[in-house]
Amino acid sequence: MGLFHLTAPEEPITQATPRPGITDLGPGYLDAELLATELLREACLEALETWGPSAMAYGANAGPPPLRRFLAAKASTAGGTACTSANVLVTGGTSTMLSELAARLAGEGTVLLTEALTYDLGRAIFAELGVRVVAVPGLPDLDPDELRRTAVRTARSSGKPPALYVAPTFHNPTGRVLSLDRRRAMLAVAEQTGMRVIEDQAYADLDYGDEIVPPPLTALADDPDSVVGLYSFSKSLAPGIRVGWLIGSEKRVSRLETGAERRSGGGPSHFAALAVAAACTSGSFDAHLVELRRQLRLRRDAALSPLLGALPPGFSVRVPTGGYFVWVDIPAAVDDRAVLREAEARGMSCALGRRFGADARGLRLCFAGHPPAALAAAAERFVAACRAAAR
Ligand SMILES: Cc1ncc(COP(=O)(O)O)c(C=O)c1O
Numbered sequence: 001m002g003l004f005h006l007t008a009p010e011e012p013i014t015q016a017t018p019r020p021g022i023t024d025l026g027p028g029y030l031d032a033e034l035l036a037t038e039l040l041r042e043a044c045l046e047a048l049e050t051w052g053p054s055a056m057a058y059g060a061n062a063g064p065p066p067l068r069r070f071l072a073a074k075a076s077t078a079g080g081t082a083c084t085s086a087n088v089l090v091t092g093g094t095s096t097m098l099s100e101l102a103a104r105l106a107g108e109g110t111v112l113l114t115e116a117l118t119y120d121l122g123r124a125i126f127a128e129l130g131v132r133v134v135a136v137p138g139l140p141d142l143d144p145d146e147l148r149r150t151a152v153r154t155a156r157s158s159g160k161p162p163a164l165y166v167a168p169t170f171h172n173p174t175g176r177v178l179s180l181d182r183r184r185a186m187l188a189v190a191e192q193t194g195m196r197v198i199e200d201q202a203y204a205d206l207d208y209g210d211e212i213v214p215p216p217l218t219a220l221a222d223d224p225d226s227v228v229g230l231y232s233f234s235k236s237l238a239p240g241i242r243v244g245w246l247i248g249s250e251k252r253v254s255r256l257e258t259g260a261e262r263r264s265g266g267g268p269s270h271f272a273a274l275a276v277a278a279a280c281t282s283g284s285f286d287a288h289l290v291e292l293r294r295q296l297r298l299r300r301d302a303a304l305s306p307l308l309g310a311l312p313p314g315f316s317v318r319v320p321t322g323g324y325f326v327w328v329d330i331p332a333a334v335d336d337r338a339v340l341r342e343a344e345a346r347g348m349s350c351a352l353g354r355r356f357g358a359d360a361r362g363l364r365l366c367f368a369g370h371p372p373a374a375l376a377a378a379a380e381r382f383v384a385a386c387r388a389a390a391r
Pocket residue numbers: 028092093094095096119122167172200202231232233234239243244
């Protein structure tokens with residue numbers, strides 16, 4: 001036996017550690033059953049067979065050409081406007097790209113505006129790298145008038161137009177889809193104030209088909225240089241694969257691909273990106289998405305049905321039409337921490353709304369991480385917790 005062992009049970013290799021006795025709807029993770037493990041095993045083999053040692057070399061700086069072509073065609077379909085490979089940069093996932101963009105904003109001294117409710121770790125990436133982050137008042141949707149006022153105010157105080165980070169589609173934490181009118185109004189403000197937009201589309205592929213989702217901001221903007229869209233395979237295939245992509249103008253993509261980091265290390269996650277390319281070009285990714293959307297819809301319904309009509313007065317549920325999350329608004333008089341305490345005492349957990357925005361009054365339930373029966377049981381416990389906290 002060798003001196004070193006590959007696995008030891010006391011050494012977790014994943015970020016998540018299950019909490020005994022708790023059905024935890026807090027983290028935004030995909031159930032192990034839904035991760036594309038087998039698909040990726042085959043795709044890794046296919047990548048090795050197709051590209052051999054080139055799969056082990058530093059990769060093309062902008063990412064593998066077959067993957068960029070596939071993603072350009074996908075973006076053309078979603079946006080209704082032609083996109084080519086030159087508009088696509090393969091990334092090492094959204095967090096990595098946010099970090100790169102944050103470093104650039106910090107270097108320029110650009111202030112970042114966010115929605116009042118926003119992905120907490122997205123905001124943290126910018127803040128940690130020294131970007132001043134300002135939340136635009138207004139819940140639940142970004143209000144264009146407030147956005148304009150905040151953009152003008154920050155431009156005046158910082159001496160340059162701010163940037164905006166926004167997740168218009170299947171928002172984390174609320175699941176909301178921003179309407180076409182709001183998208184247009186937001187872009188009009190961006191154009192008038194010189195504000196650049198970072199569009200986080202991490203959940204965009206997880207559309208249950210219940211409503212018509214408007215085109216992404218990258219497709220709606222008059223000035224293609226003003227918006228970049230960030231996408232991820234984390235929420236659809238597996239977060240461990242660390243592959244995502246950026247959609248932007250040729251100029252933005254070319255500037256990002258020629259940075260020293262890529263010239264040194266090549267495209268990020270090169271082998272993983274080739275495996276994803278194999279899955280995309282063979283059709284197995286699209287087939288997987290169809291089934292994943294069906295599974296997530298089932299889970300949404302399992303988590304939702306015990307809540308509907310059963311929550312105490314003043315509580316309300318937003319029904320998501322895609323993504324991972326159900327958001328529950330709670331009355332001002334009820335403390336979200338009291339709901340969480342009552343929930344954990346009953347063997348379920350969820351995420352406090354205050355994580356996502358200082359003024360948030362609500363709780364986020366992730367329904368992607370458990371099978372339907374466990375979700376239904378957890379949702380019943382959640383209802384009991386809300387009733388207890390509201391008393
Ligand atoms: C809105 C949003 N963006 C980005 C991410 C992270 O994406 P990635 O795994 O590609 O870094 C998440 C994950 O929770 C998310 O919710």
